Amino acid sequence: MGAAVMHLWGLLAHPYTFDQSIVIDTQYHSAPPVDPLPPIEPVRGDQQHLDALPTTVSVTTTAVVTETQTQTSTVITQSPVATTAPSLNPEQNLPSTSITYHAPGWTLFRDLYMSNGTLYIISKDESLFPEVRMMTSTGLPADTTPENMEAREPTTANMAFITPEEAQRRWGGNALRGEKQRVLSVEGNTVLFNDPGSQFLNHYYHFVAELWFGTWAFWHSSWSKASSSPATSFSLSHAAPPPINRAIFIHAATNEWRDNPGFNAYFLRAAFPSLTVEVQQDWEDRITLTSDSKLQDRAWHFPIVLLTDRSAAFRGQICGSSTQRTAAEAWEFMNQNHKLMGNKVGGWWEPVRSAVWRFAGVNAAVDTVAQPERKGVNELALPMPEKIVITYISRQGVFRRKLLQDDHTALVAALQELVDRKGNSWELHVLHAERMTKDEQIQAAARTTIMLGVHGNGLSHLLFMKPSRASAVIEIFYPGGFAHDYHWTTRALGMDHYAVWNDKYHTYPNEPSVDYPDGFQGNSIPVDGPTVARLIEEHVDSKSKA
Numbered sequence: 001m002g003a004a005v006m007h008l009w010g011l012l013a014h015p016y017t018f019d020q021s022i023v024i025d026t027q028y029h030s031a032p033p034v035d036p037l038p039p040i041e042p043v044r045g046d047q048q049h050l051d052a053l054p055t056t057v058s059v060t061t062t063a064v065v066t067e068t069q070t071q072t073s074t075v076i077t078q079s080p081v082a083t084t085a086p087s088l089n090p091e092q093n094l095p096s097t098s099i100t101y102h103a104p105g106w107t108l109f110r111d112l113y114m115s116n117g118t119l120y121i122i123s124k125d126e127s128l129f130p131e132v133r134m135m136t137s138t139g140l141p142a143d144t145t146p147e148n149m150e151a152r153e154p155t156t157a158n159m160a161f162i163t164p165e166e167a168q169r170r171w172g173g174n175a176l177r178g179e180k181q182r183v184l185s186v187e188g189n190t191v192l193f194n195d196p197g198s199q200f201l202n203h204y205y206h207f208v209a210e211l212w213f214g215t216w217a218f219w220h221s222s223w224s225k226a227s228s229s230p231a232t233s234f235s236l237s238h239a240a241p242p243p244i245n246r247a248i249f250i251h252a253a254t255n256e257w258r259d260n261p262g263f264n265a266y267f268l269r270a271a272f273p274s275l276t277v278e279v280q281q282d283w284e285d286r287i288t289l290t291s292d293s294k295l296q297d298r299a300w301h302f303p304i305v306l307l308t309d310r311s312a313a314f315r316g317q318i319c320g321s322s323t324q325r326t327a328a329e330a331w332e333f334m335n336q337n338h339k340l341m342g343n344k345v346g347g348w349w350e351p352v353r354s355a356v357w358r359f360a361g362v363n364a365a366v367d368t369v370a371q372p373e374r375k376g377v378n379e380l381a382l383p384m385p386e387k388i389v390i391t392y393i394s395r396q397g398v399f400r401r402k403l404l405q406d407d408h409t410a411l412v413a414a415l416q417e418l419v420d421r422k423g424n425s426w427e428l429h430v431l432h433a434e435r436m437t438k439d440e441q442i443q444a445a446a447r448t449t450i451m452l453g454v455h456g457n458g459l460s461h462l463l464f465m466k467p468s469r470a471s472a473v474i475e476i477f478y479p480g481g482f483a484h485d486y487h488w489t490t491r492a493l494g495m496d497h498y499a500v501w502n503d504k505y506h507t508y509p510n511e512p513s514v515d516y517p518d519g520f521q522g523n524s525i526p527v528d529g530p531t532v533a534r535l536i537e538e539h540v541d542s543k544s545k546a
Helices: 004-011 146-151 165-171 197-201 202-224 265-270 280-291 309-312 319-324 326-336 347-362 405-422 438-447 457-464 485-492 529-545
Strands: 098-103 106-115 116-121 160-161 183-185 190-196 246-251 276-278 300-309 390-392 426-431 450-454 470-476 496-501 502-509
Touching: 004 450, 098 202, 098 326, 106 202, 106 280, 106 326, 116 165, 116 183, 116 276, 160 165, 165 300, 190 276, 190 309, 190 347, 197 202, 197 246, 202 265, 202 300, 202 326, 202 347, 202 485, 246 280, 265 347, 280 300, 309 326, 319 326, 326 485, 326 502, 347 438, 347 457, 390 405, 390 438, 390 457, 405 426, 405 529, 426 438, 438 457, 450 457, 457 470, 457 485, 470 485, 470 529, 485 496, 496 529, 502 529
Parallel strands: 116 160, 183 300, 190 246, 190 300, 246 276, 390 426, 390 450, 450 470, 470 496
Antiparallel strands: 098 106, 106 116, 106 300, 496 502
8 A cells, every 4th residue: 555655656757738719810010020129127936045046147027918008017037046946855945936038828937836737937926927818818719799809818727826834734744744836847948838639739830830930949049149240140059958858738638739731740759859748638637646545735836937828928028019020029038138049040949940950861961051151241040042942832733822824834934934044053843742751851942042822721831840041931912911920930030921813912121911811722823823933033033242
């Protein structure tokens, strides 16, 4: 019996925490990734825990909310000194919670707790922390009705504050009676994903180019030294951050974070081969194990945890009012505070890109990214590629969002004429992704200089393009239509983006407003092939002369 009790107690030694969020539809104006944020006010947890950490710069910003008119601070306070935090000693007092960095929907905690499904912040003063609704939500799927927006507002069942004294009373045990605290640490570094599994996680773009794109921007930058030098802005090599040991998808069942083509799992295993994944059922196990005791209250302790929440991100100004990309809150915050390494060329993303390249068997010749060259006295830029590779991702073989067949044929002919005229230094590849293996698709993206196609999931492969001065994405829309998905992501990696409407095109800072007109999702999208070919030629010429 004693051995069985000890075994069950040992099973409790690995918990996880997450919260709940979704999407909010808002009216917004276009805003580029490089626009500076207003300053941000520092937020600290209880000082006893933070005193050991070195202070970095503090800046202040205000997050504007669409439905509920509130203001909250996003914060940059302390920079971690260690890549991991220690697990709790059964006889020590419970450490107070602190926040290292926070932007709407993205919060890096030290010493966060979970009991009975509630995330607990141990602190003497709630006012030292961001507003809870800017950190988490109830995790329900989102729509734009007032009732749904209200239902996604967090309650104390999602996140609550608890004083050190109350936490000690609930979970700490009575030292006079020889009792030990009833809190078990989830060792290592954790990311808690609070997105609803049935709404966004099972989509390649949202999973990789939004959720993990923002996660890595925030995580990598949290461990980087602040720098604003030109060399750092163009650097593709940086000190590695500590590993992410586990990902917990609180609201996703086993198959709800996987997409039908299988690219989500491909990416996650390629980029993070040692990552432990937990899903909703595992989270429910952890909840049960803290709430099924009639005699004692228990809790899980997360030494270092990044909490991501979609609804909370949409409550921020950058995401909710400008880009509608949750990753933009993480990217903008770190970029404004000079923590986003290689921000002009996507250098912070390089470790992930390289890992996926290696997994896909990308040719070693492509796997070498040239270092930036100096254009002027203090101006740096990536070099021009040795060969201009145009990759057209065709959607003609899928069931929706296709070009008119005659326009598709004319586009291919115009591109081929351009490449033939340019000679051996140019190549054209017309890809039908549904006929290719995942390795082949990544290999093609790694060789690409100009990626083009109709707005769609295949353009997510821009994440794995080789950085160069001429790298660009050309996205074809039904005339009048526009979305930020690939526009924002392309620019966040330091590349140019062009939105094509038949025989016209738009680019930053004159991109159109977001709209989804009749025909946006249809199979009669027009495009003028010669216009696209001319755009590519002019783009490359301008970059070669820069």
